[in-house]
Amino acid sequence: MATTDRQATTLALAHALTAAERGLAVIPLTRTKLPALRSPHRDNPAAPVCHGECGRFGHGVYDASTDARRIRELFAAAPWATGYGIACGLPPHHLIGIDLDTKSGTDSSTALRELALRHLFTIPPTVVVLTPSGGRHLWLTGPPDVAVPNSAGRLAPGIDVRGAGGYLVGPGSRTEHGVYGAAPGTAHLPPAPCPRALLRLLLPPPRAASRTGSGTSTAGHGQGLVQFVLAAHEGQRNTRLFWAACRAYENGLGPALIPALIEAARGTGLSEREARATIASAARLTRGRG
Structure with a gap:
């Protein structure tokens, strides 16, 4: 088991370094898909908010990096990691993840198609990551001056959105339920620009003045x-x-x-x-x- 974990960690690091070469900032993840490094401030609830200014690891997506040396240091500090997360909302891609879930019992793919027909947009060819549960992650890019919030089920039942402050499980990651992998023919595609009509749906709706x-x-x-x-x-x-x-x-x-x-x-x-x-x-x- 220990050998298997070491192999999974080695593979996860290799995949993470490959993602970083494409400009995607990464962090190590555990088999439960959580950041592998715990907060160094967890035992001090009175500590001021820190996004890594303390110089230590354990700040979730704020640890994410495209620098190969730093990524190796992150994985060396978390030898139990078996996967990696890709931080969303960061330059140069300003990644937005559309998570089409299957566990909710809803047909999220159909729900997305209905949204596309209703709001007149088309999902362009882009990276698609297949999850062990049968779901899909669609990778899109957003404008650099727009922060897309994370949401769960707000767009439609079974559709989660990963935006600023969130992360996607990277292809090649091993979790408790299996391995994430790129859909055939999509691994080498660049993340496609998010259609403007879809982008409007991803942002919180405007409220009229009372x-x-x-x-x-x-x-x-x-x-x-x-x-x-x-x-x-x-x-x-x-x-x-x-x-x-x-x-x-x-x-x-x-x-x-x-x-x-x-x-x-x-x-x-x-x-x-x-x-x-x-x-x-x-x-x-x-x-x-x-």
Whole structure:
């Protein structure tokens, strides 16, 4: 068994290095598809939020890298790893994963076809990864200034989405249920651009400004957006800030609410520079919608 695990780790590292050569940032995973390295801060709940600034491994997708030396170090620190995860939302591909599940008892492939017919888009030829349970992962790329959030079943029953802060199990990974592998004829394809109509569906829907008898109520809505950002957990902060900023701009609150959103984002651990960059992306997207 130990020999088998060592072989699985060696193969996983080889596949991870190959993925990194294509510009895909990777981390080692266990047989349960979880990050192989635990947080170095797990025994200190009062520790400040850390995305790897401490210099140690164990920060999930924030450890992800395309650097071969760092990847070897990650796997050397996790000799029990039997797979690897590919971080979504990072340059140069800004990967978006469409996970067509089979375990929910729904026909997710049919659901995606119905969405495509209803919203007039076609999934272009792209990388398709087959899962041990019979599901499929479709790899798409998104615009560099749009953060697609992770979701489960929101697009349609049985369809999960992996976006910013999420990861996909890479082909060649061995899990408790079997091996992930690229579908025939797709392994060497580049991830295809996400159709614009599908991209709109992947982003949270805009909310109209609430109205009262005396006109538009913006103060309460703005405070709700600030609280939404403040409630973000690790891995959600950029996504929540992006969503809140989009809603603020759509409702005409953007300029007035920016300082409060930046302050809220800093309270969750983002730097002011990160917060301003995310808000600027939201401003560009909402201008494009207009």
